[in-house]
Amino acid sequence: MTALMKADPVIARVISGEERRETEKIILIASENYVSQAVMDAQGSILSNKYAEGYPAKRFYEGCEYVDQAESLAIERAKALFGAEHCNVQPLSGTVANLAVYLTMLKPGDRILGMNLSHGGHLSHGAPASFTGRIFESHHYGVSRETYTIDYDEAETMAKRIRPKMIVVGASSYSRIIDFERFRRIADEVGALLMTDIAHIAGLVAAGAHPSPVPHADFVTSTTHKTLRGPRGAFILCKKEYADLIDHTVFPGLQGGPFMNIIAAKAVCFKEASTQQFREYGHQIVKNAKALCQALKAKGYEIVTGSTDNHLFLVNLTNREITGRDAARALDRAGITLNKNVIPFDTQSPYVTSGIRIGTPIVTTRGMKEKEMDLIADWIDRVLSDIENETLQKQVADEVREFCRGYPTRPVVLHED
Ligand code: PLP
Numbered sequence: 258m259t260a261l262m263k264a265d266p267v268i269a270r271v272i273s274g275e276e277r278r279e280t281e282k283i284i285l286i287a288s289e290n291y292v293s294q295a296v297m298d299a300q301g302s303i304l305s306n307k308y309a310e311g312y313p314a315k316r317f318y319e320g321c322e323y324v325d326q327a328e329s330l331a332i333e334r335a336k337a338l339f340g341a342e343h344c345n346v347q348p349l350s351g352t353v354a355n356l357a358v359y360l361t362m363l364k365p366g367d368r369i370l371g372m373n374l375s376h377g378g379h380l381s382h383g384a385p386a387s388f389t390g391r392i393f394e395s396h397h398y399g400v401s402r403e404t405y406t407i408d409y410d411e412a413e414t415m416a417k418r419i420r421p422k423m424i425v426v427g428a429s430s431y432s433r434i435i436d437f438e439r440f441r442r443i444a445d446e447v448g449a450l451l452m453t454d455i456a457h458i459a460g461l462v463a464a465g466a467h468p469s470p471v472p473h474a475d476f477v478t479s480t481t482h483k484t485l486r487g488p489r490g491a492f493i494l495c496k497k498e499y500a501d502l503i504d505h506t507v508f509p510g511l512q513g514g515p516f517m518n519i520i521a522a523k524a525v526c527f528k529e530a531s532t533q534q535f536r537e538y539g540h541q542i543v544k545n546a547k548a549l550c551q552a553l554k555a556k557g558y559e560i561v562t563g564s565t566d567n568h569l570f571l572v573n574l575t576n577r578e579i580t581g582r583d584a585a586r587a588l589d590r591a592g593i594t595l596n597k598n599v600i601p602f603d604t605q606s607p608y609v610t611s612g613i614r615i616g617t618p619i620v621t622t623r624g625m626k627e628k629e630m631d632l633i634a635d636w637i638d639r640v641l642s643d644i645e646n647e648t649l650q651k652q653v654a655d656e657v658r659e660f661c662r663g664y665p666t667r668p669v670v671l672h673e674d
Contacts, residue, residue: 286614290486290619296522299521299522304518310515347507360506360511361499370397371396378397432567432570435470437474451474454478456479542617548627548631550565561573570615574641592653597609636656
């Protein structure tokens with residue numbers, strides 16, 4: 258950062274501050290991760306200088322011989338990693354990737370059926386606050402009141418009644434395995450297309466720690482920056498028959514010049530995610546989530562759905578008489594960063610919430626295992642059991658800072674070739 262320190266010391270200090278925060282705190286935000294130096298090198302490279310509207314070998318600009326190689330590699334690696342027929346690596350974000358699929362296959366006013374935002378779905382799955390909920394007639398399935406797991410029967414009944422053109426499957430705060438096969442059957446029964454959004458679980462799918470939707474879905478969208486541990490961005494997988502249509506929607510339909518530095522970083526990410534080391538990482542994320550969940554449960558915390566099968570879980574704090582907002586603030590002061598989260602059927606507003614969401618991608622990247630999850634559960638419990646006690650929060654923050662020294666923030670990925 259020497260050049261940056263000279264040119265803009267204020268921004269250099271912002272970055273150093275963030276680096277200290279990421280080093281000294283335990284980050285349990287389920288949608289974040291710490292990328293490798295290799296991913297950062299590609300992101301911060303001169304490929305950011307290049308305009309490359311179009312696709313490899315079909316560009317609107319000259320001088321694309323090197324960026325073409327980067328994009329072709331990213332595409333081929335993603336296809337091999339997920340076993341897909343086609344991949345578009347240009348979407349700038351998960352929301353844009355989802356929009357690209359909708360705009361390729363649907364017309365304004367068409368019916369879509371996605372998971373309820375307040376039950377764990379995502380804004381871009383037709384929530385009223387998102388344009389996806391305004392452009393399309395969107396309907397939502399959710400979780401059952403008894404088990405808090407997806408109510409597949411309800412989804413099927415709704416699909417039969419609504420006859421959606423597309424069923425959208427995927428979530429931002431759902432802790433159990435999603436039965437993609439079942440959704441394929443529901444989609445087939447009503448003649449709907451099936452889009453699955455694996456933004457959160459892509460790394461687990463790549464590692465074989467969650468079943469893949471690729472054999473079942475017409476379209477699979479994902480971000481690259483969550484469990485997959487790549488740069489901020491997204492990609493779309495689909496069958497060959499939709500390839501040209503999807504590509505045409507992404508460019509020129511929705512975006513202009515692709516971010517070639519980010520695409521190169523996606524290629525690095527896909528390479529890293531195809532290693533044995535990453536497969537072990539994906540399984541360890543789940544083991545850590547289960548361990549942390551069990552440790553909190555043993556201390557009397559109520560876990561939504563009772564447990565977890567993936568990288569995250571929700572804690573319902575209603576029986577503790579504290580809100581998600583107060584819990585998240587107190588924990589952050591104590592060096593443990595996570596987010597407040599609505600729980601299904603929450604009576605609190607989304608700004609206050611009755612729950613917190615806990616995820617293990619970052620602590621696993623830092624090399625922590627089950628025994629460290631017990632320590633983290635102890636700290637969480639100490640803080641939440643005496644939530645007004647700022648002296649205790651400072652003491653825990655000191656302990657956390659000391660503890661974090663032993664765990665690197667950059668994953669070192671061993672390449673196999
Ligand atoms: N889809 C799901 C399931 C997500 O959880 C998210 C982000 O949290 C997105 C899409 C959107 O990704 P982005 O923030 O890159 O637009």
